[in-house]
Amino acid sequence: MKRSKISLALATGVTLLVAAAAQPAFAGESKTKPIMGIPSSAVADFGGAYGVHNWVESLFYYIMLDNRINYIFKEFGNVDRQIALNTQLEQMVLGGPNNYQGASMSAAHADLGITMTQFNAVVEAAYNACERNEIKYYACNDLIAALAPFTRVIVTK
Amino acid sequence: MKRLHKSGLRTLQCAAILAAGLVSSSAWAGIYNDGKVLLTGGVFTVDGAGGGGAVPWATISGYETRDGINGSAGFTYVNLPALQVSFYGVNVGLFDRVELSYVDSRLSLNLPNLQTVALVADAAGLDVGTDAWNSTLGMQTYGVKVRLFGDAVYTSDSWIPQVAVGGLYKDNRNVALIHTLGADKTKDYEIYVAATKVLFPISTLVNVTARYTSANEDGLTGFGYCNGGSQTDCHNKRKVRAEVSIAHLVAKNTAIGGEWQQHGSNLDGRSVNVAGLDLSGLTGLLGSAGLGGLSGALTQKKEGDWYDLFMAYAPNKHISFVVAYLMFGNIAVAPAQNGFYFATHLTF
Numbered sequence: 001m002k003r004s005k006i007s008l009a010l011a012t013g014v015t016l017l018v019a020a021a022a023q024p025a026f027a028g029e030s031k032t033k034p035i036m037g038i039p040s041s042a043v044a045d046f047g048g049a050y051g052v053h054n055w056v057e058s059l060f061y062y063i064m065l066d067n068r069i070n071y072i073f074k075e076f077g078n079v080d081r082q083i084a085l086n087t088q089l090e091q092m093v094l095g096g097p098n099n100y101q102g103a104s105m106s107a108a109h110a111d112l113g114i115t116m117t118q119f120n121a122v123v124e125a126a127y128n129a130c131e132r133n134e135i136k137y138y139a140c141n142d143l144i145a146a147l148a149p150f151t152r153v154i155v156t157k
Numbered sequence: 158m159k160r161l162h163k164s165g166l167r168t169l170q171c172a173a174i175l176a177a178g179l180v181s182s183s184a185w186a187g188i189y190n191d192g193k194v195l196l197t198g199g200v201f202t203v204d205g206a207g208g209g210g211a212v213p214w215a216t217i218s219g220y221e222t223r224d225g226i227n228g229s230a231g232f233t234y235v236n237l238p239a240l241q242v243s244f245y246g247v248n249v250g251l252f253d254r255v256e257l258s259y260v261d262s263r264l265s266l267n268l269p270n271l272q273t274v275a276l277v278a279d280a281a282g283l284d285v286g287t288d289a290w291n292s293t294l295g296m297q298t299y300g301v302k303v304r305l306f307g308d309a310v311y312t313s314d315s316w317i318p319q320v321a322v323g324g325l326y327k328d329n330r331n332v333a334l335i336h337t338l339g340a341d342k343t344k345d346y347e348i349y350v351a352a353t354k355v356l357f358p359i360s361t362l363v364n365v366t367a368r369y370t371s372a373n374e375d376g377l378t379g380f381g382y383c384n385g386g387s388q389t390d391c392h393n394k395r396k397v398r399a400e401v402s403i404a405h406l407v408a409k410n411t412a413i414g415g416e417w418q419q420h421g422s423n424l425d426g427r428s429v430n431v432a433g434l435d436l437s438g439l440t441g442l443l444g445s446a447g448l449g450g451l452s453g454a455l456t457q458k459k460e461g462d463w464y465d466l467f468m469a470y471a472p473n474k475h476i477s478f479v480v481a482y483l484m485f486g487n488i489a490v491a492p493a494q495n496g497f498y499f500a501t502h503l504t505f
Contacts (some may be wrong), residue, residue: 035357036314036316036358037356037357037358038358039358087249087257115222116223116224116253117190117192117224117225118192119195119224120192120193120222121192123194127409137406137407137409138360138409141358141360141406142357142358144313144357145358146313148310148312148314148357149311149312149313151308151311
């Protein structure tokens with residue numbers, strides 16, 4: 001009886017260990033498939049980590065001006081945290097370090113019923129943010145290309 | 158024929174009113190959509206389909222996403238040394254899946270040699286569908302396009318393009334002039350398959366289209382050909398022809414690029430037919446009119462492929478402008494037709 005309990009505990013422990021090994025340090029988004037042609041200078045083109053952060057702040061500024069999408073982001077609350085997570089995500093998809101600590105894109109958007117129109121509205125905000133931050137159009141397209149495959153999990157409606 | 162033309166105009170008006178109704182009526186408010194990103198629906202081709210200037214793309218015209226519908230109207234003016242063409246049209250995009258289009262075009266010939274034929278034929282009492290001061294080829298084009306699969310913009314992690322299939326039905330009004338130019342049919346259909354992809358790393362849209370057609374000059378001078386200056390030995394062999402559009406985005410609202418459209422050789426080296434007479438009869442007439450040596454001028458040159466270089470500018474989602482330089486090669490009896498193209502595309 002006692003022995004079987006121990007073996008059960010052991011088994012559970014081993015399972016947990018295996019599961020932990022299978023997961024990255026953060027259980028969130030991992031890199032998308034390599035996006036064709038994103039240059040190694042992509043993060044630098046945005047002005048490094050600091051530049052990416054500034055861009056994300058501009059992105060949220062334009063998102064909050066757009067009635068088609070601002071309510072979705074407001075409902076989430078804690079915009080500062082959203083900006084921090086997005087900065088990590090954008091750096092990662094541009095080929096920078098993978099420090100993303102948020103939920104996966106599919107988990108984060110599953111229940112929101114995001115439409116293609118709303119996704120495109122964020123893309124428009126992204127271009128506006130690039131213009132505002134004097135990031136070159138071609139560099140901006142690298143980021144759009146890197147985020148584009150997320151349409152498949154973000155747009156659910 | 159005039160009545161047909163009027164009904165065409167009426168169709169245009171109805172479509173415009175319908176489109177205007179869609180925008181204003183609150184009942185449609187839920188289904189109206191302009192959610193596409195700027196310029197990603199393409200502009201208005203001379204065939205009415207969404208695409209570049211001459212080449213239809215796999216994109217569905219208008220700014221709607223799969224969430225709704227959108228419509229547009231287009232006007233294009235082409236100015237070449239020997240002819241001018243105006244295109245007026247409307248189209249509607251449904252749920253980024255289906256596109257319906259209509260275009261009315263008017264090609265005005267400005268050819269001294271054809272006008273001479275007209276004068277002589279007039280003197281001889283023959284109807285060749287042209288008069289000395291007004292030789293207009295009118296055509297109506299009805300189109301439908303269906304997106305089969307793919308997303309031209311957002312599948313940046315694969316090579317799969319957006320692919321659509323489309324059909325066009327073209328109906329020329331000036332039957333006599335089309336036959337004078339030696340074509341077999343004045344109305345015919347075309348089928349095309351288009352593949353479009355935006356390559357973000359080079360900010361460039363690439364489109365390849367294969368069109369199954371027998372058109373002469375996009376159908377503006379009819380379809381197929383007839384041998385021997387009569388309408389008895391006629392052929393309308395459709396073939397697959399290639400078309401390519403490349404548009405480089407220099408900014409989110411500005412594209413520059415070029416197009417190539419392969420053309421056939423149906424009318425190459427054929428004489429202008431005058432009401433079933435072969436040219437020997439006409440040269441007799443011309444000779445007696447003191448215009449011998451004109452027969453060479455009435456032999457149609459090798460039809461050139463269409464090339465163009467364009468710049469498209471969309472200041473907002475309601476209007477865009479395209480200017481282009483066209484290199485159309487020889488058209489009918491007119492050699493080396495290079496000129497300009499101006500188009501505007503109004504999106505609701």
